Amino acid sequence: MLALTLYSMLPVLRNTITAILGVDPAVNEAALGVGMTKRQALFMVELPLALPVIMAGIRTSAVWVIGTATLSTPVGQSSLGNYIFAGLQTQNWIFVLFGCVAAALLALVVDQLLALMESGVSRRRRGRVAFGAAGIALVVAAALAPSLARPPGAYVIGAKTFTEQYILAALIEDRLRAVGLTVSRREALGSIIVFNALAAGDVDLYTDYSGTIWANEMGRTEVLPREQVLAEVEKWLKERHGIALLGTLGFENAYALAMARKRAEALGIKSIADLARVAPRLSIVGDLEFFSRPEWAALRNAYGLAFAAERLLAPDFMYAAAAAGEVDVISAYTSDGRIKQYDLVVLEDPKRAIPPYDAILLLSPKRAEDSTLRDALKPLIGSIDVALMREANQRAGDTTRKETPADVARWLWSRIEAKPR
Amino acid sequence: MTPAIAFDRVSKHYGEARTAALDDVTLAVAEREFLAVVGPSGSGKTTLLRLVNRLTDPSEGKVRFQGEDVRAQDPILLRRRIGYVFQGVGLFPHLTVVENIGITPKLLGWENSRIAARVDELLALVHLAPEYRGRFPNELSGGERQRVGIARALAAQPPVVLMDEPFGALDPLTRDALSKDYRRLHETLKLTSVMITHDMTEAVLLADRIAVMHAGRVIEIDTPRALMAAAKHAYVRELMQTPRRQAERLGALLSERRP
Numbered sequence: 001m002l003a004l005t006l007y008s009m010l011p012v013l014r015n016t017i018t019a020i021l022g023v024d025p026a027v028n029e030a031a032l033g034v035g036m037t038k039r040q041a042l043f044m045v046e047l048p049l050a051l052p053v054i055m056a057g058i059r060t061s062a063v064w065v066i067g068t069a070t071l072s073t074p075v076g077q078s079s080l081g082n083y084i085f086a087g088l089q090t091q092n093w094i095f096v097l098f099g100c101v102a103a104a105l106l107a108l109v110v111d112q113l114l115a116l117m118e119s120g121v122s123r124r125r126r127g128r129v130a131f132g133a134a135g136i137a138l139v140v141a142a143a144l145a146p147s148l149a150r151p152p153g154a155y156v157i158g159a160k161t162f163t164e165q166y167i168l169a170a171l172i173e174d175r176l177r178a179v180g181l182t183v184s185r186r187e188a189l190g191s192i193i194v195f196n197a198l199a200a201g202d203v204d205l206y207t208d209y210s211g212t213i214w215a216n217e218m219g220r221t222e223v224l225p226r227e228q229v230l231a232e233v234e235k236w237l238k239e240r241h242g243i244a245l246l247g248t249l250g251f252e253n254a255y256a257l258a259m260a261r262k263r264a265e266a267l268g269i270k271s272i273a274d275l276a277r278v279a280p281r282l283s284i285v286g287d288l289e290f291f292s293r294p295e296w297a298a299l300r301n302a303y304g305l306a307f308a309a310e311r312l313l314a315p316d317f318m319y320a321a322a323a324a325g326e327v328d329v330i331s332a333y334t335s336d337g338r339i340k341q342y343d344l345v346v347l348e349d350p351k352r353a354i355p356p357y358d359a360i361l362l363l364s365p366k367r368a369e370d371s372t373l374r375d376a377l378k379p380l381i382g383s384i385d386v387a388l389m390r391e392a393n394q395r396a397g398d399t400t401r402k403e404t405p406a407d408v409a410r411w412l413w414s415r416i417e418a419k420p421r
Numbered sequence: 422m423t424p425a426i427a428f429d430r431v432s433k434h435y436g437e438a439r440t441a442a443l444d445d446v447t448l449a450v451a452e453r454e455f456l457a458v459v460g461p462s463g464s465g466k467t468t469l470l471r472l473v474n475r476l477t478d479p480s481e482g483k484v485r486f487q488g489e490d491v492r493a494q495d496p497i498l499l500r501r502r503i504g505y506v507f508q509g510v511g512l513f514p515h516l517t518v519v520e521n522i523g524i525t526p527k528l529l530g531w532e533n534s535r536i537a538a539r540v541d542e543l544l545a546l547v548h549l550a551p552e553y554r555g556r557f558p559n560e561l562s563g564g565e566r567q568r569v570g571i572a573r574a575l576a577a578q579p580p581v582v583l584m585d586e587p588f589g590a591l592d593p594l595t596r597d598a599l600s601k602d603y604r605r606l607h608e609t610l611k612l613t614s615v616m617i618t619h620d621m622t623e624a625v626l627l628a629d630r631i632a633v634m635h636a637g638r639v640i641e642i643d644t645p646r647a648l649m650a651a652a653k654h655a656y657v658r659e660l661m662q663t664p665r666r667q668a669e670r671l672g673a674l675l676s677e678r679r680p
C-alpha cells in the first residue's frame with residue numbers, strides 16, 4: 001500500500017509542476033506587481049490556478065491506485081481483487097462480477113468525491129470540500145477496516161490461487177475453529193508470495209507441494225524418489241527458514257499424463273512405459289507451460305517419448321478434448337477433479353521420472369512448536385488420498401452444485417472422519 | 422522639489438539581446454504630474470514602467486522613487502506603494518471583482534471592513550454597479566475588466582500610479598468618460614500618473630507632458646502644446662499630425678453643418 005501511494009505521487013507531483021509552470025506569465029507578473037512575495041504568489045495565485053490540473057492528476061492517480069490495488073491480491077494484500085481472483089478460480093462469476101463492479105464503483109465514487117472537493121476549493125464552498133473530504137475519509141476507513149479488524153492473535157491461513165487450495169484452507173480453518181482458535185484467511189496468493197509470507201510469519205500455515213519447494217525455493221532440478229525429496233525439503237525448510245513440515249496430507253498434485261479410460265484400455269496402456277511404445281501414432285496436448293517444464297524433458301528422456309503431434313491448449317479444454325477423443329494424451333494435475341469428471345486415467349510412472357508433488361502442511365517459524373495447532377491438524381495428516389481430493393475438487397468445480405469451497409471442505413471432513421483408521 | 426520618479430542614464434538589456442530595450446534614458450516625473458508615454462511597439466515603454474516598481478532592474482543607471490534609489494528599497498513594499506495597471510489587465514482569474522480590487526490592501530494587512538468600504542468606493546469611482554462584486558474576470562467584458570484593473574491599482578491609495586494602455590479595450594464613449602474620470606481622480610487624489618498610450622489624441626487631451634519613445638530612447642519630452650507647435654524630430658511631428666488633423670477635420674465638418 002505504501003509502495004502504491006508513493007508510486008502514485010509521481011504523476012501527481014509531475015502534474016503539479018507542469019500546472020504551476022503553465023500559469024499565465026501575465027498573471028504571475030500581476031501577482032508580483034500588486035506586491036505579493038514569491039511565497040504569497042505561490043499560495044494565493046499559482047497553486048489555486050494550477051488546482052484543476054493538479055486535481056486532475058490526483059483523480060487519475062486515485063482511479064489508478066484503486067485499479068492496481070484491486071489486482072494486488074496475488075502479492076498478498078487483501079482487496080476487492082480477492083473476490084475477483086477467488087471467483088475466477090472457483091468459477092463463481094457472481095464473485096468476479098461483484099469484485100469488478102465494486103472496484104469500478106469505488107473508483108467512480110472516489111473520483112466524484114475528489115471532483116466535488118475540487119469544485120468546492122475553486123469556488124470556495126467550504127461545505128463541498130468538507131463533504132468531499134469526509135467521503136474520502138470514509139472510503140479510506142472502510143478500506144482499512146478489514147485489515148485493522150483482523151484479530152491480533154488470530155492464526156492466518158494462506159492459500160494459493162486455485163480451487164484445491166481454497167478447499168484445504170477452509171478445511172484447516174474448520175479444524176482450528178473446532179479447538180477454539182481464532183482464524184483468518186489470506187487467499188489467492190502467488191506461490192512465491194505465500195511462501196515468503198510464511199517465512200516472515202505473516203501467514204501462519206498453508207498447504208504447499210514438495211516439488212514446488214524443491215524446484216522453486218531450493219532451485220533443484222534433479223528428480224529423486226518421493227521419500228528422499230520429502231526428507232530433503234523438510235530438512236531445508238527447518239534449517240533455512242525455521243519452517244516446520246508437519247506432514248503430508250496423503251495425496252500428490254503432480255504433473256501427470258492422462259488418457260480417456262476407454263482409449264487407454266483399448267490400446268492396453270496402463271503406464272507411460274506402455275504409452276511410449278505406441279506414442280508415435282498418438283497425439284498429445286499440454287497446458288500452456290507443460291512442454292517447457294523440466295517434467296516433460298524428464299519424461300522424454302526416461303521413456304524415449306515421441307508423439308505424432310504436440311499441441312497447446314488451455315487446461316479448461318484439455319480434459320474435455322481427451323474425453324471426446326479429439327486427442328489421445330493430455331498433461332494433467334493428478335488431483336484435478338476433472339480427471340474423475342471426464343473418466344480419465346492417470347498413467348503410472350514406473351521410472352519415477354516426474355518429481356513428486358506431495359501436499360504438505362507447513363507451519364511458520366513462530367508456530368512451528370505450537371502444540372495446540374499441531375494437535376488440531378493431526379487428524380488431517382495422511383487423511384486425503386488422491387481419489388478423495390479429486391472428488392472434492394470436482395465438487396467445487398461443478399457449477400451445477402453451487403457448493404462453495406467451505407461447503408466442500410465440510411463434506412471432505414465428513415469423509416475423512418468416516419474413514420476407518 | 423524632488424521628482425516622484427527619476428531616471429538617471431538608465432539602460433536595460435534583456436538577457437543576451439544585442440539591442441537595448443532601454444538606451445540611456447534620463448527623465449524626471451514631477452510630483453502630481455500626469456505624464457503620457459507614447460511610441461511605437463517595442464520602443465521600451467513597458468520596460469520603463471517595470472523599472473519603477475522593480476519588476477525588472479536596470480542594467481546601467483539609477484531609478485529613483487521619491488528621491489530614493491529603488492535598488493535600496495524592498496521591492497515588495499515598493500510595489501504596494503505604487504499602483505500598476507498592467508498591459509492586458511492581468512486580473513487574477515480565480516478571484517472575484519471584489520477580491521481582485523482588494524488584493525493590495527489585504528497584503529498590507531488592512532482590516533476587512535476597511536477593505537470592503539474602499540472597494541465600494543472604487544467600484545463607484547470606475548462606474549461598476551454593485552452586482553459586479555461577486556463576478557469572476559471571465560464573466561466581465563474587456564472594458565469592465567480594465568475598469569477593475571484601474572480600481573485595483575488605486576485600491577491601496579498609492580501616491581503614484583503607472584498605467585500600461587489602461588483604456589485600450591474600451592469603446593470610444595466609455596474610454597472618453599473613464600479617462601476624464603481618471604484625470605479628475607488624478608487631481609483630487611493628488612496623484613502622480615504615468616500612462617502609456619497609443620492614442621495620441623488621448624495623450625494630448627489628458628497629459629501634462631508627453632514623452633515620445635523610439636528604439637529605447639526618449640527622443641522628445643514636452644507639453645502637448647509645445648509638441649504640437651514645434652517638435653524637433655520628424656517622427657514626433659508625424660505623430661502630432663494625427664490629433665491635429667482630426668481636430669481640423671472635425672472643425673471643418675462642424676462649421677459646414679452650421680446653418
Ligand SMILES: Nc1ncnc2c1ncn2[C@@H]1O[C@H](COP(=O)(O)OP(=O)(O)OP(=O)(O)O)[C@@H](O)[C@H]1O
Nearest residue numbers: 435436438442461462463464465466467468469508
Ligand atoms: N522579458 C523580456 N525579455 C527579453 N526581451 C524583452 C523582455 N521584455 C521586453 N523585451 C524586449 O524589449 C523591447 C522593449 O519591450 P517593451 O515591452 O518595453 O516594449 P513596449 O514599448 O511596451 O511595446 P508595446 O507597445 O508593444 O507594448 C522589445 O524589443 C522586447 O522584445
Ligand SMILES: [Mg+2]
Nearest residue numbers: 466467508585
Ligand atoms: Mg508594452
